[in-house]
Amino acid sequence: MNIPVRNVYYLLLYAWNHVGEGAETDVSAMGCTRLPDLFAHVLADITGRLLARGLDRGYQPREEAIRGVRGKLELAGTIKRNLAPQARTQCAFDDFDHDVLHNRILKATLRDLGRAGIDSGIGARLRRFHQKLDVVGDVRITSRDFGRVQIHRNNRLYDLALRICRLVHDNLMIDERTGESRFRDFRADQRQMGALFEDFVHNFYLLEQRRYRVSRPHIAWYQAQGSTASLDRLPVMRTDIVLEEPGRAIICDTKFYKEPLSRRHGSPKLRSGHLYQILSYVDQRSGRGSHSDVHEGMLLYPVVAEPFSYDFRLNGHALRVRTLDLDQEWEGIHGDLLRLIDAA
Numbered sequence: 001m002n003i004p005v006r007n008v009y010y011l012l013l014y015a016w017n018h019v020g021e022g023a024e025t026d027v028s029a030m031g032c033t034r035l036p037d038l039f040a041h042v043l044a045d046i047t048g049r050l051l052a053r054g055l056d057r058g059y060q061p062r063e064e065a066i067r068g069v070r071g072k073l074e075l076a077g078t079i080k081r082n083l084a085p086q087a088r089t090q091c092a093f094d095d096f097d098h099d100v101l102h103n104r105i106l107k108a109t110l111r112d113l114g115r116a117g118i119d120s121g122i123g124a125r126l127r128r129f130h131q132k133l134d135v136v137g138d139v140r141i142t143s144r145d146f147g148r149v150q151i152h153r154n155n156r157l158y159d160l161a162l163r164i165c166r167l168v169h170d171n172l173m174i175d176e177r178t179g180e181s182r183f184r185d186f187r188a189d190q191r192q193m194g195a196l197f198e199d200f201v202h203n204f205y206l207l208e209q210r211r212y213r214v215s216r217p218h219i220a221w222y223q224a225q226g227s228t229a230s231l232d233r234l235p236v237m238r239t240d241i242v243l244e245e246p247g248r249a250i251i252c253d254t255k256f257y258k259e260p261l262s263r264r265h266g267s268p269k270l271r272s273g274h275l276y277q278i279l280s281y282v283d284q285r286s287g288r289g290s291h292s293d294v295h296e297g298m299l300l301y302p303v304v305a306e307p308f309s310y311d312f313r314l315n316g317h318a319l320r321v322r323t324l325d326l327d328q329e330w331e332g333i334h335g336d337l338l339r340l341i342d343a344a
Contacts, residue, residue, distance in 0.1 A: 015199035194256035212243035222287030
């Protein structure tokens with residue numbers, strides 16, 4: 001399947017709940033055809049806004065030899081280093097400066113992405129911004145660093161930047177010998193794209209329509225009986241998306257597969273595991289409702305070779321299988337998603 005890089009960006013913005021902030025960067029005017037170029041443009045725009053507003057600062061622990069005394073006097077260190085004759089002391093104190101972890105992550109990503117063979121124009125821009133962050137330490141970051149950053153109301157602009165940084169970090173392969181980087185195109189990764197597709201569709205419906213209440217509930221096994229030990233072994237039924245209005249619920253399961261239909265036995269067939277899963281969700285959910293409630297299921301795939309649309313009635317429930325073309329203008333994707341539930 002082919003997903004233009006601009007549409008990957010829109011998917012990410014919805015999945016990350018950053019549609020408003022992301023709209024400040026006009027990706028359609030960039031003409032990017034490679035993901036690293038796109039992320040470099042967006043990251044440069046955000047860095048420019050951060051620098052114009054003022055980089056975030058925070059208290060950082062320091063331990064240095066200084067003149068006089070500041071913070072906590074480290075007497076043992078002062079004596080060991082024989083600092084007293086120089087009128088200096090070893091002290092531990094907190095310094096309020098820009099060398100905080102989120103600025104370090106941003107600077108490191110600008111550096112590493114700039115070495116990934118990106119367009120020369122945006123590469124020069126990344127290098128300029130990297131130099132402007134001279135008040136921030138130039139360090140190598142790890143995956144654990146992202147979980148240590150505290151995002152709050154006053155530094156929320158960093159959230160989108162750090163999400164892009166994390167995506168770059170997870171997909172950038174750096175040659176330790178030469179320092180050169182190569183970006184792995186995650187559009188071919190079913191695991192990453194599957195999670196992204198699910199979050200995108202969920203948040204799209206959450207933001208773009210008002211008819212249904214949107215949630216991701218766990219479905220309890222209807223009238224399940226057995227010992228506590230046995231019941232604890234039942235798998236959790238975690239839905240991707242549930243759209244509800246009074247008396248009606250649509251349970252949607254998103255799937256991202258290079259081969260959405262199974263072709264092992266003659267003519268193409270729906271994947272049995274996917275069909276059993278969505279049917280089980282609808283059956284179990286409908287068992288808890290009143291007899292007048294309508295429960296429907298929908299399997300949603302991205303278009304691979306050609307679109308398809310199938311409708312069934314199984315166990316008394318309406319079941320639809322649909323595809324979404326991600327290789328079209330964004331307005332088309334937006335309209336197709338709304339029509340999927342308007343026609344329901």
